Amino acid sequence: MARHDEPDPATWWERYGHRLHGEPTGSGEGETTVAEHEGREPRAAYPQRQGGEAGAWFTDPSGPPAAERAEPGRRPSGPAHLRAFDPDSLVRARGPVPDRGWRRILHTATLGRIDPGPSAAQLAAQDRLARVRSHLAGTHRVAVTSLKGGVGKTTVTACLGLALAEHRGDRILALDANPDAGTLADRLTGQSDRTVRDLLDDLDAIDSWTAVSRYTSLAGRLQVLASEQDPAAGEAFTRDEYLRADEVLARFFSVMITDSGTGMVHSAMAGTLDVADSLVVVGAPTVDGAGRASKTLDWLVAHGRERLVSDAVVVLVGRAGREIDAPALREHFGGRCRAVVEVPHDPHLATGGRIDPGRLRPATRDAFLELAAAVAEAFPARVGR
Numbered sequence: 376m377a378r379h380d381e382p383d384p385a386t387w388w389e390r391y392g393h394r395l396h397g398e399p400t401g402s403g404e405g406e407t408t409v410a411e412h413e414g415r416e417p418r419a420a421y422p423q424r425q426g427g428e429a430g431a432w433f434t435d436p437s438g439p440p441a442a443e444r445a446e447p448g449r450r451p452s453g454p455a456h457l458r459a460f461d462p463d464s465l466v467r468a469r470g471p472v473p474d475r476g477w478r479r480i481l482h483t484a485t486l487g488r489i490d491p492g493p494s495a496a497q498l499a500a501q502d503r504l505a506r507v508r509s510h511l512a513g514t515h516r517v518a519v520t521s522l523k524g525g526v527g528k529t530t531v532t533a534c535l536g537l538a539l540a541e542h543r544g545d546r547i548l549a550l551d552a553n554p555d556a557g558t559l560a561d562r563l564t565g566q567s568d569r570t571v572r573d574l575l576d577d578l579d580a581i582d583s584w585t586a587v588s589r590y591t592s593l594a595g596r597l598q599v600l601a602s603e604q605d606p607a608a609g610e611a612f613t614r615d616e617y618l619r620a621d622e623v624l625a626r627f628f629s630v631m632i633t634d635s636g637t638g639m640v641h642s643a644m645a646g647t648l649d650v651a652d653s654l655v656v657v658g659a660p661t662v663d664g665a666g667r668a669s670k671t672l673d674w675l676v677a678h679g680r681e682r683l684v685s686d687a688v689v690v691l692v693g694r695a696g697r698e699i700d701a702p703a704l705r706e707h708f709g710g711r712c713r714a715v716v717e718v719p720h721d722p723h724l725a726t727g728g729r730i731d732p733g734r735l736r737p738a739t740r741d742a743f744l745e746l747a748a749a750v751a752e753a754f755p756a757r758v759g760r
Contacts, residue, residue, distance in 0.1 A: 473491060473494065504542060507539065507543065507744065511629055517535070518653075520657070521656060521668060522668075522671045523658075523667035526659045526668075527724075529559050530692070530730070531690050534732075539750070541595060541732070542744075542747070546628045547597055549599050549600070552635050553636040569590045570590075615646070617646030639674055651683060657690050658691050659691060660696075661699065688749045688750060689712050689715045690715075691704065691718070716745050722736075
């Protein structure tokens with residue numbers, strides 16, 4: 376058998392490199408390059424890196440490639456197998472799919488070949504959800520209040536809590552601080568056997584989430600803490616006791632929504648306002664309901680709560696009559712507070728029974744989502760705000 380000598384590493388590239396890159400980059404002894412046969416200028420051979428070891432990398436005589444000479448911080452280009460892995464480059468970018476109306480029908484019927492894009496309503500809903508899911512650092516306390524009873528304060532507390540709990544991943548608590556046998560738990564869970572009074576009695580033993588959950592009931596993903604159902608015992612719910620309960624609960628909840636009583640001078644109300652980060656004032660689109668909401672703001676300003684008032688959200692619950700100038704009403708509260716949200720009349724809420732979010736009208740759900748978004752806009756992104 377004929378003897379085959381191993382190729383010399385010093386001349387391997389010149390002799391055999393064309394098998395990888397199309398043509399040899401130079402000629403070995405006694406060989407003619409393809410470029411010479413075609414009458415073209417032969418390309419310069421790529422000299423071996425100093426050291427001459429087999430398998431060494433080869434560089435252009437003119438210096439390193441341009442990508443290697445790029446400024447610091449710029450990602451170099453190169454062969455695909457040498458580039459950094461980029462997951463986003465593997466997925467084709469797609470815009471939002473229409474979710475309602477003729478746009479969805481057309482998109483589905485054509486298997487996406489014709490894409491009319493999302494409607495203005497869909498884009499507004501996506502923006503609303505993004506605001507609801509705003510990042511929150513620490514614990515945010517929301518006080519829901521009004522001088523007038525019967526305007527929907529408890530309903531607003533319940534639906535605000537449900538909206539936040541459904542669309543956020545953190546723990547949300549709705550706390551009934553009404554001293555007059557509040558109905559928040561009845562509207563949400565129907566369970567009020569364990570109350571804030573029981574929590575206060577055992578406050579020193581609460582050191583874990585498991586311990587806290589013994590005193591709350593669950594409505595969807597919303598935790599609910601009922602008020603004392605004995606009005607006489609409720610009067611003992613003082614400012615100091617509220618602050619003690621708040622200090623413990625804040626260790627376990629990201630958002631705490633307090634349904635306060637109608638008595639602005641009640642001791643527990645003073646504690647609620649002392650620690651509140653934001654305020655929701657509930658009224659109605661009537662002369663009486665709007666007047667009481669405005670007087671609530673006046674009382675708060677007169678008692679040194681200007682910051683809460685300027686950052687407050689006013690909620691007007693119900694349908695405005697024909698004789699009410701609704702735009703003027705919105706303008707009045709819009710000039711005093713950060714936002715105004717109108718919640719339309721809803722037959723399911725008007726019954727006064729337990730709230731089932733699935734039975735709310737779409738316009739009502741959208742209104743409470745807008746309220747949740749307005750509240751979430753005040754969430755601090757960093758601790759220490």
